[in-house]
Amino acid sequence: MPDQEFNQELVVNVGPQHPSTHGVGRILLNLDGDIVRKAELIIGHLHRGIEKMAENRTYLQVVPLTDRLDYVGSMYANWAYCRAVEKAAAIDVPERAEYLRVIVCEMQRIASHMMSVGSSGADSGAFTVFVYAFDLRERIVELFEQLCGARLTYSYVRPGGVAFDAPDGWADAVLAEMRKLPTGLEELDKLLFGNVIARGRLKGVGIMSTEQAIAWGATGPVARGSGVALDIRRQDAYSVYPRIGFDVVVGDNGDAYDRARCRLLECFESVRIIEQAITQMPEGPILTDGIPRLIAPPKGDAYARIESARGTLGVYTVSDGGAKPYRVHFRSPAFCNVSLISRLAPSHVLSDLGVILGSLDPVFGEVDR
Amino acid sequence: MRSYLFGVLWGFAAAILIALTALFGVWWERKVAGRMQMRFGPQQAGPAGVLQTLADTVKLVVKEDITPNLADVPVFKLMPYLVFVPSASAFAVIPFANGWAPFNTEASALFFLAVPGMGALGMLLAGWASHNTYGSLGGVRAAAQLVSYELPRTLSVLSLVVLAGTTSAVGIRGAWQWWWIVVLAPAFAVYFISSIAEVNRGPFDLPEAESELVAGYFVDYSGIRWAIFMMVEYSGIVAASLFGAATFLGGGLGIPGPLGVLLFVAFTVAFTTMMIWVKWSFPRLRPDQLMSFAWKVLTPVALVQLLVAGVVSAL
Numbered sequence: 001m002p003d004q005e006f007n008q009e010l011v012v013n014v015g016p017q018h019p020s021t022h023g024v025g026r027i028l029l030n031l032d033g034d035i036v037r038k039a040e041l042i043i044g045h046l047h048r049g050i051e052k053m054a055e056n057r058t059y060l061q062v063v064p065l066t067d068r069l070d071y072v073g074s075m076y077a078n079w080a081y082c083r084a085v086e087k088a089a090a091i092d093v094p095e096r097a098e099y100l101r102v103i104v105c106e107m108q109r110i111a112s113h114m115m116s117v118g119s120s121g122a123d124s125g126a127f128t129v130f131v132y133a134f135d136l137r138e139r140i141v142e143l144f145e146q147l148c149g150a151r152l153t154y155s156y157v158r159p160g161g162v163a164f165d166a167p168d169g170w171a172d173a174v175l176a177e178m179r180k181l182p183t184g185l186e187e188l189d190k191l192l193f194g195n196v197i198a199r200g201r202l203k204g205v206g207i208m209s210t211e212q213a214i215a216w217g218a219t220g221p222v223a224r225g226s227g228v229a230l231d232i233r234r235q236d237a238y239s240v241y242p243r244i245g246f247d248v249v250v251g252d253n254g255d256a257y258d259r260a261r262c263r264l265l266e267c268f269e270s271v272r273i274i275e276q277a278i279t280q281m282p283e284g285p286i287l288t289d290g291i292p293r294l295i296a297p298p299k300g301d302a303y304a305r306i307e308s309a310r311g312t313l314g315v316y317t318v319s320d321g322g323a324k325p326y327r328v329h330f331r332s333p334a335f336c337n338v339s340l341i342s343r344l345a346p347s348h349v350l351s352d353l354g355v356i357l358g359s360l361d362p363v364f365g366e367v368d369r
Numbered sequence: 370m371r372s373y374l375f376g377v378l379w380g381f382a383a384a385i386l387i388a389l390t391a392l393f394g395v396w397w398e399r400k401v402a403g404r405m406q407m408r409f410g411p412q413q414a415g416p417a418g419v420l421q422t423l424a425d426t427v428k429l430v431v432k433e434d435i436t437p438n439l440a441d442v443p444v445f446k447l448m449p450y451l452v453f454v455p456s457a458s459a460f461a462v463i464p465f466a467n468g469w470a471p472f473n474t475e476a477s478a479l480f481f482l483a484v485p486g487m488g489a490l491g492m493l494l495a496g497w498a499s500h501n502t503y504g505s506l507g508g509v510r511a512a513a514q515l516v517s518y519e520l521p522r523t524l525s526v527l528s529l530v531v532l533a534g535t536t537s538a539v540g541i542r543g544a545w546q547w548w549w550i551v552v553l554a555p556a557f558a559v560y561f562i563s564s565i566a567e568v569n570r571g572p573f574d575l576p577e578a579e580s581e582l583v584a585g586y587f588v589d590y591s592g593i594r595w596a597i598f599m600m601v602e603y604s605g606i607v608a609a610s611l612f613g614a615a616t617f618l619g620g621g622l623g624i625p626g627p628l629g630v631l632l633f634v635a636f637t638v639a640f641t642t643m644m645i646w647v648k649w650s651f652p653r654l655r656p657d658q659l660m661s662f663a664w665k666v667l668t669p670v671a672l673v674q675l676l677v678a679g680v681v682s683a684l
Contacts, residue, residue, distance in 0.1 A: 012502045020580040034506075034656060123580050125571060125653025131406040197572055198652045350506070351655045354580045 009037055012350075016045045020123045020354035023364035027341065029353070036353060039345035041338065046368040054328040059085050059159060059295040062328060067153035069330060070366040073112040075104050076308035077315075077330070077366075078157035083238070083304035084315040085159040088297035092288050097161035098239045099281040103174065104147070104156060105306075106270040106277070110181070111140040112309035113221075113263040116361040120260040121192050123358035124201040129192045136184045139177055146170055159295060161287035171278050178271045185267050193261055202257035206344040206356035209254055220311025221262045222337045222360055226254030232307035244276045256359035263309075263361070294323040310334045310361055330369060338362035379471050383460050387604045394603035394641065395422045401645045432592035437499055440589065444498035449590065449597040451491035456601045459485045459608040464542040464615045467625060477538040478530060481612055482523050485567070488601065489515035492576060495598075496586035507585025510656065511576035514566060517663040518573075522563035524671035525556040528678035529616055538616060545619025552681055556674045557617045559667050561640070564613070566663070568605035571648035575659060610640035 015026035024045035030038040050069065054062045066077035079101055086093060093101075114137040121129025141151050148156045148164055156163050192198050208218065213226035223230050231248045233241045249265040251258025297319040305314035311333030318327040337360045344356050396411065396419055403410025411418025436442055462477035464470040470477060489512045496508020530536050532553070533544040566573035577585035587598040614620065614636035621629030621636070654662065 010502060012506075019583060121652065125574070125578065125580060126651060128402075128406050128649050129652075131408070135407060195651065197654060197658075200658055201652050201655060349656060351575075351578070351581050351653075 014353065020357065022119065022357065022362050025338070025357070025362060025364055025367075027345075027353070027357075029345075029350070031350060034349045034351075036345045036348055036350060039342050039353065041341050043335075043338075043364070043367050046364045048369070050369045051328055051330065054325055056324065058293075058323050059089075059297075059325060060293070062325065063158060064153065064155045067155055068365055069332065069369060070112075070308065070310065070313075070334065070363045071152060072115050072363050073108045073309045074152065074154050075101075075108040075156060076306060076313050078155060079105060080304060080306045080308070080313045080315045080330075081317075081328070082157045082159045083306065084302045084317045085295065085297070087304050088300065088302035088317055088319055089159070089295050090297075091160045091291060091295075093161055094285045094288060095240070095282055096165075096284045097286045099277050100162050100166065100286065101157055102240055102244070102277045103274055103281070104144070104154075104162075106273045107140050107143065107174070109270045109309045110267045111137045111144075113267050114140075116221075116309075116358070117188065117192065117260055117264050119358045119361075120202065120256070120355070121198070123354040124198060126192065126195070126198060129188065129198075132184075132188050132191060136181065136188070139181070143170070143174055143177060146173070158287065160291045161285070163287075165286045171281070174274065175278055178274050181271055182268060185264060185271075189264055193257070193264070199257065201352075201355060202260060202359075203255055204253070205256045205348065205352050206359055207253060207255045208340070208344060212343075213254065216340055216343065217336045218311070218340060219333045219336065220308070220361075221259055221266065222311065222340070224249060225251040225259035225262045225359075227251060230312075232305055232312055236305065238306065240277070240280070243280065244273050246273050256355050259359040259361075296321060296323045305331070308333060310363065310366070311337060330366075332366040332369065334362045334364075334366040335369075338367055383457065383471070387457055387460060387600065390607040391600040391603040392422045392426070394607055395425070395599070397638075397641065398603075398645045401642060402649045405646070405649050426596065429596040430593050434592040434594060435589070437501065437589050439500040441498040441500070444494055445589075446594070448491045448495035448498060449594045452488045452495065452601050453597050455484045455487040455491075456605055456608070459612070460604070462538050463608065463611045464539045464620070465611075467620060467623075467629070468539055468543055470539050473537065473539050476536045478526055478536050478541060478616070479523075481538060481608075482519070482526060485605065485608070486515060486519050492586045495590070496588075499586075499589035501589050503582045503584070503588045504586055507576045507578070507582045507588065510578075510582075511569065511586050513656075514569075514573065514575060514659060517660060518563040518566035518667075521559050521663060521667035521671045522567060524668065524675055525559040525563070526616070528553055528556040528671070528674050531675065531678040532682050534682070538612070541616045542620050545616075545623050547619075547622065550618070552677065553617060553674070555670055556678070557613065559671045559674070560613060560617065561643070563663070563667060564609035565644055565647060566659075568602055568609060568644075570602070570606065570644055572651035572653050573659060574648070574653060575656060578653060580653075606641055606644050607637070610637045610644070613640055 010031040012029040012031055015021040016024040026042040028040040029036055050065050066081045067074040069077040114133040118130035118133030145151050148154050208226045210227045213223045213228050227250050229248050229250050234248055246269045249262050251262050299321040301318045303316045305312055313333055314331030316329040317325050320326040341357055345353055400410040411421035414420040414424050459481055461472040462470055462480045492511035493508040496504040529541050533541040569576050614633055618636050621632030
């Protein structure tokens with residue numbers, strides 16, 4: 001049949017070195033003309049064996065490894081892992097430390113979402129949006145630097161509390177920044193979501209219904225963009241979140257626009273949370289006294305989960321009674337969310353691939369682990 | 370014999386002019402984009418970084434000129450020139466002064482529209498010859514886009530031709546009247562937008578679409594050949610700005626003397642800056658949006674404008 005010769009699908013390899021794969025993602029595309037027929041995600045280019053490495057270190061030594069999971073939001077993996085260890089070894093956490101954890105994690109949410117919203121712009125060709133978002137992220141990162149000396153890999157949350165108390169004037173600096181931040185966020189909102197071309201590029205692209213989001217295991221802004229009001233901060237009410245008022249932002253259509261806009265609107269909620277947490281934060285110790293250097297939880301397992309910027313981040317630890325974990329497993333939200341690209345990309349054109357992938361907000365450090 | 374000598378000399382001068390406009394264009398774009406993004410742009414090489422592009426040019430010239438193993442070598446090596454020559458010849462017919470263009474014919478306005486359009490062939494073949502899927506996709510996109518946007522661009526210039534009663538660019542500049550600014554405002558908008566598309570600039574930079582096709586039709590080019598593609602883009606911007614200022618605004622609003630020259634240069638720089646401004650403000654269109662914009666918005670507007678221009682010239 002001569003007809004079949006012209007209906008051949010073109011196989012295009014996107015990544016692992018491609019400007020819009022957000023790191024080292026790789027996608028094998030079957031293109032029919034310009035239309036994606038099949039998108040196969042190939043992961044593993046950033047696999048460092050973090051879960052295996054964790055088995056040969058003491059519980060405290062694993063904390064720096066968790067930094068390298070989601071390197072855009074290291075605080076989350078720190079906290080999720082520490083919560084699992086605290087659960088396994090029955091360690092109490094002082095109240096001030098809980099507040100500090102909430103503050104840094106909400107700041108981290110803004111920083112992480114800025115990266116993602118900025119990429120939504122960069123993936124559709126608006127690089128200026130990316131730079132504006134990075135300016136906002138930079139302000140948060142500088143505050144982190146003042147707090148713990150690191151800009152990316154913090155290792156700030158430790159089993160039993162946090163590593164450092166807030167330096168003098170830090171809380172005021174955060175509050176001052178939180179007052180300025182909404183102006184910048186609104187500007188970004190207008191620059192990206194108010195733009196007619198950006199709306200045309202993002203709306204109606206990569207639609208995922210509420211049922212599909214639940215069935216496919218999406219979490220975080222990817223699920224909330226489809227109208228699933230799933231938020232572990234609300235559902236589990238862990239740490240001091242029950243004492244803080246905030247809204248869970250959900251979208252209507254479940255397209256790339258809703259997912260990206262959900263992230264931006266969540267930043268406003270994070271600002272609210274940080275302001276309340278700083279005013280409520282008591283004085284006191286930041287680390288529970290008497291935690292042994294070699295934590296040896298009793299035989300058994302523990303699972304803890306938190307709401308990271310990407311969704312439900314779970315950590316499962318198994319202890320055989322020794323000073324090193326028998327097994328540490330991470331339920332990473334980016335891994336579950338990025339797998340949806342195979343389901344969302346088909347029947348869209350090649351130009352939409354980057355937009356859809358960006359709206360799933362993958363961080364490959366967390367996907368490959 | 371003397372006219373040949375003049376032609377060679379002018380060609381040499383034009384090559385220098387194009388190289389200088391590209392040098393200036395790249396530096397100016399970096400500075401404008403930098404200011405838009407809360408940064409400074411180039412600063413280190415020379416005052417305000419003006420020598421940065423020169424440094425980059427030296428780097429590009431000495432860089433290895435890579436030819437992919439499976440490339441169609443003669444076509445691959447030739448295509449940058451096939452894109453460059455038509456684009457550069459556009460400078461020949463631009464009326465730089467009242468009543469003077471380097472090369473003046475009866476149909477020079479049409480020459481300006483038609484000849485650089487041949488670059489589409491070069492882009493298509495460049496993408497195809499590099500034996501790369503991204504390159505091929507970029508080449509096909511370039512061909513489709515350039516052919517589509519040629520129509521509204523030509524129609525918008527035809528409105529000028531109708532009012533001026535001549536197809537010569539020099540004649541259009543000479544016949545320019547101040548009220549054209551009002552009557553031909555839609556035509557100028559169409560001309561400006563489709564010129565952005567013709568030189569593959571954002572938001573119409575689909576053929577090279579960094580976040581989709583990495584670099585599109587010139588993805589496998591490096592060194593001096595890559596630089597030639599870059600030069601085509603910037604000389605295209607400047608040529609479109611020069612032609613727009615010379616015809617739609619009568620050079621310097623038809624004013625003779627130094628003030629007119631100053632205005633002409635100011636308009637050209639303003640149009641170039643606007644193209645940079647647009648690129649750094651907007652996301653990129655999707656291919657289907659690009660096509661429907663050309664055929665459903667720009668072409669009808671240009672046609673209605675042509676009708677209006679016809680009625681006005683008959684009055």
